[in-house]
């Protein structure tokens with residue numbers, strides 16, 4: 314509980330029909346019911362609520378008609394307090410209330426004052442405190458994908474989000490996208506970004522991906538950095554991004570807020586939260602391909618995505634159908650994965666601890682990375698010298714996944730890599746080797762239970778800063794038996810042309826945050842804290858989740 318600090322105001326006000334001592338400091342608004350009788354009353358405990366000023370959404374003066382008085386039967390009736398124009402004697406504070414499962418709601422409390430001047434002092438003081446919070450956005454650029462998920466993006470925004478932004482005094486410029494890549498291209502070239510304090514994405518992970526591609530690209534071009542070069546550290550984006558979930562998986566929202574709920578996300582935007590995030594840049598022969606913040610998956614997840622694209626009309630259920638199909642198909646792929654292990658960091662992919670709001674692992678590793686970057690500039694030491702040796706693993710894999718964050722989503726509430734961190738500068742490289750269908754099912758099922766999905770002898774996981782993948786048919790001649798390689802290439806071509814032949818294809822595709830990559834041989838580098846979201850990471854549940862924080866009296 315935050316300490317109240319110096320009081321700015323302290324008055325006796327009424328909430329409904331009871332008298333309360335109400336106080337305001339720079340950090341807290343507190344209202345505590347007055348006990349009229351000095352005699353202890355076991356059935357009428359002292360009620361005290363407090364709300365952090367940073368979680369007040371807005372304050373409004375009440376019109377006379379909205380002031381209520383209690384009838385004898387206990388119900389409430391609206392009354393006119395007094396005639397005349399300067400007689401507003403009540404004000405309402407709208408604030409964040411925590412509900413179960415990380416959901417936030419907008420709650421309100423109305424205070425009635427003994428005189429209009431006192432009411433005005435309260436309203437002005439609260440507004441002054443709110444305007445002193447510089448991290449809150451005032452002007453937002455909103456992109457809506459009308460075709461996300463179950464095609465409810467527009468309705469969700471208009472009914473659930475826009476009214477909250479209006480109440481909080483946040484202005485918006487709303488754009489409904491007209492085709493794929495519309496938002497990306499608008500951000501890259503046209504959008505007047507200086508006019509805005511943030512960008513809001515109404516849609517799914519694919520829409521979020523468009524937004525980051527537009528913003529990151531624009532930031533590099535404006536800052537004179539070449540986005541194609543895998544060795545160059547990218548410039549972080551200054552605008553924060555808010556996600557109003559309306560898509561099929563929405564794993565970025567789920568893993569940064571703890572729930573896929575448009576109202577909760579809108580409230581995190583209004584209070585001006587900030588969550589830094591790692592982004593992987595994916596390259597092929599030093600040509601930039603795409604960015605990824607959640608899953609880069611080859612094999613199983615690549616095949617599920619490829620198959621599901623043909624079933625877009627089915628909506629979110631397409632992933633489950635393609636998942637079952639690809640599970641039964643049971644393709645494995647040969648190749649080599651080389652990676653640069655993340656050294657000197659806190660945390661491992663097998664930790665029991667999770668990345669949560671105010672995560673110490675992210676803070677520690679982020680600080681260490683920026684110190685290292687400074688040293689690197691001074692010493693001009695090569696990255697491979699300071700990071701250690703590259704390691705290479707060759708084999709037959711059912712899946713190669715890089716999870717830069719947990720990838721928790723409603724399908725798998727703990728995610729692909731439950732101990733991954735949002736902003737520690739690393740990605741978790743998960744290798745699932747060829748195994749039986751039964752074993753692969755055991756591995757998949759563990760994503761939905763408490764059991765460790767990595768505690769299987771055909772699964773390994775490494776926390777890395779960079780990795781490369783080369784499919785077998787692309788490996789150099791020295792790595793392979795040439796004769797066998799030739800045979801493989803011929804068969805893979807035949808199998809692509811005649812999918813019914815039943816022969817296993819030689820290569821899969823990469824699923825990059827839900828988009829199919831055009832290349833299979835890729836070079837991936839983690840760019841630490843490249844973007845920031847209007848989120849704060851998943852909060853640890855509090856004991857009083859469904860109440861306004863009771864005061865420590």
Ligand SMILES: CCCCCCCCCCCCC/C=C/[C@@H](O)[C@H](CO)NC(=O)CCCCCCCCCCCCCCC
Nearest residue numbers: 518562564607608632636637640720725757758760826827
């Ligand atoms: C038996 C139940 C096993 C359940 C196993 C569930 C594991 C689910 C892990 C989900 C990881 C999501 C990672 C997020 C990726 C996003 O960047 C991306 C864009 O939105 N989404 C997808 O690619 C969408 C990917 C969706 C993948 C769905 C996979 C479903 C697998 C179902 C396997 C069933 C086997 C049944 C055998 C009888």
Ligand SMILES: Nc1ncnc2c1ncn2[C@@H]1O[C@H](COP(=O)(O)OP(=O)(O)OP(=O)(O)O)[C@@H](O)[C@H]1O
Nearest residue numbers: 458461462490491492493516517518519520560561
């Ligand atoms: N107006 C539009 N018409 C068609 N496609 C669009 C439009 N706007 C955006 N898109 C594209 O739609 C795709 C899916 O969008 P989005 O992520 O919002 O929904 P989704 O149902 O969750 O899909 P996914 O599971 O692929 O993330 C994105 O790749 C995006 O580029």
Ligand SMILES: [Ca+2]
Nearest residue numbers: 591717734739
């Ligand atoms: Ca990470």
